[in-house]
Amino acid sequence: MQVRETKKWxxxxxxxxxxxxxxxxxxxSWYKNENQTSFxxxxxxxxxxxxxxxxxxxxxxxxxxxxxxSFKKLNYSEKTALWxxxxxxxxxxxxxxxxxxxxTYGASYGDxxxxxxxxxxxxxxxxxxxxxxxxxKFSFFPTSYSDLRPNTLGENLPTxxxxxxxxxxxxxxxxPALWLNKASKTKFPKWLAFSIGYGANGMLYGxxxxxxxxxxxxxxDFYMSLDINWSQIKTKRKGLQLLFGVLDGIKIPFPAFYYNxxxxxxxxxxxx
Numbered sequence: 001m002q003v004r005e006t007k008k009w010x011x012x013x014x015x016x017x018x019x020x021x022x023x024x025x026x027x028x029s030w031y032k033n034e035n036q037t038s039f040x041x042x043x044x045x046x047x048x049x050x051x052x053x054x055x056x057x058x059x060x061x062x063x064x065x066x067x068x069x070s071f072k073k074l075n076y077s078e079k080t081a082l083w084x085x086x087x088x089x090x091x092x093x094x095x096x097x098x099x100x101x102x103x104t105y106g107a108s109y110g111d112x113x114x115x116x117x118x119x120x121x122x123x124x125x126x127x128x129x130x131x132x133x134x135x136x137k138f139s140f141f142p143t144s145y146s147d148l149r150p151n152t153l154g155e156n157l158p159t160x161x162x163x164x165x166x167x168x169x170x171x172x173x174x175x176p177a178l179w180l181n182k183a184s185k186t187k188f189p190k191w192l193a194f195s196i197g198y199g200a201n202g203m204l205y206g207x208x209x210x211x212x213x214x215x216x217x218x219x220x221d222f223y224m225s226l227d228i229n230w231s232q233i234k235t236k237r238k239g240l241q242l243l244f245g246v247l248d249g250i251k252i253p254f255p256a257f258y259y260n261x262x263x264x265x266x267x268x269x270x271x272x
Contacts, residue, residue, distance in 0.1 A: 035103060036103070037101060037102070039097075039100040040106050041107045041109055042099075042105060042106025044110060044111075044206070045108075046208070047206035048200070048206045051168055051198075051199070051200055051203075053114040054168075054170040054198060056114035056115050056118065057115070058138055059115075059118065060088030060114070060115045060118025062136075063088035064085035064088040064089075064123065065122050066087075067087035068084055082123060082127065085122050086123065087119075088115060096111055118136070131178070132231070133178045135172070135174070135231075137251040138168070138169070138171070138250060139168075139169045139171065139250065139253070139271070140161050140168055140169070142160055142164070143166040143167045145201075145204055153166070166201045166203055167272075169198065169223065169251065169272060170198055170199070171197040171225075172195065172197075173194070173227040174193055174194065174229075175188075175189075175191065175192060175229045176194065177192075178229075191229050191232040191233050193226070193227040193228060194224070194227065195224070195225045195227040195251060196223065197222070197223035197256070198223070200219065201218065202218035203218045219263070222259045223256045223268075223271055224257045225251075225257070226254040227251060227254065251272075255269055258271065
């Protein structure tokens with residue numbers, strides 16, 4: 001019993017210490033050498049065709065999901081675990097504070113709203129359904145744009161995944177079977193899901209005016225595709241449970257029907 005109680009507090013303490021250390025490192029390496037200004041906001045809501053805002057929502061959603069299931073695993077109460085799912089918003093808040101004092105950036109109310117939306121997407125479903133019927137997922141495919149501006153769009157694969165918005169697609173995935181009444185006795189498998197996705201390309205710069213001035217025109221893509229709801233595949237193997245939890249945050253490549261705002265409708269054999 002004592003071991004269980006120690007574990008119950010030890011892991012959150014380690015996580016909090018690691019987070020504080022990470023924020024300290026981020027400040028020292030990114031912001032410390034800047035001539036800081038008074039706290040201010042910067043409106044970046046029109047940049048990158050809002051892909052950065054989808055990124056904030058996705059990150060906050062996944063952090064909330066990780067926090068909730070970690071607290072449940074440690075035998076905390078449902079109420080405590082639900083409150084912990086707001087971790088995504090609070091963990092990302094210091095970054096906005098740092099940006100607010102930076103002369104290069106500025107705090108973004110759009111980012112704050114996106115962070116809150118990701119946390120609420122998880123929390124509201126967990127309260128209403130006791131499960132995640134709509135999962136937010138991510139996919140990426142490298143593009144040539146990062147080679148043109150590597151400092152901004154990424155120099156290697158890990159940084160490209162984070163920075164090259166041209167290669168990112170954000171998805172909302174759900175299985176129809178989760179919405180049907182149990183009395184309907186549907187044979188539609190819960191693990192088979194449908195996804196709608198959003199992406200954009202042609203963005204060498206965040207500002208559309210800068211893009212146009214340099215001969216680039218961005219466009220948006222809207223997708224419809226199949227997906228797999230890994231959490232609905234039951235297994236008693238802890239290794240597979242962990243793997244399925246990770247895969248639930250990633251959109252599996254499938255054929256997709258999509259609409260590009262400049263080229264119109266088309267079909268992709270494998271959408272990333």
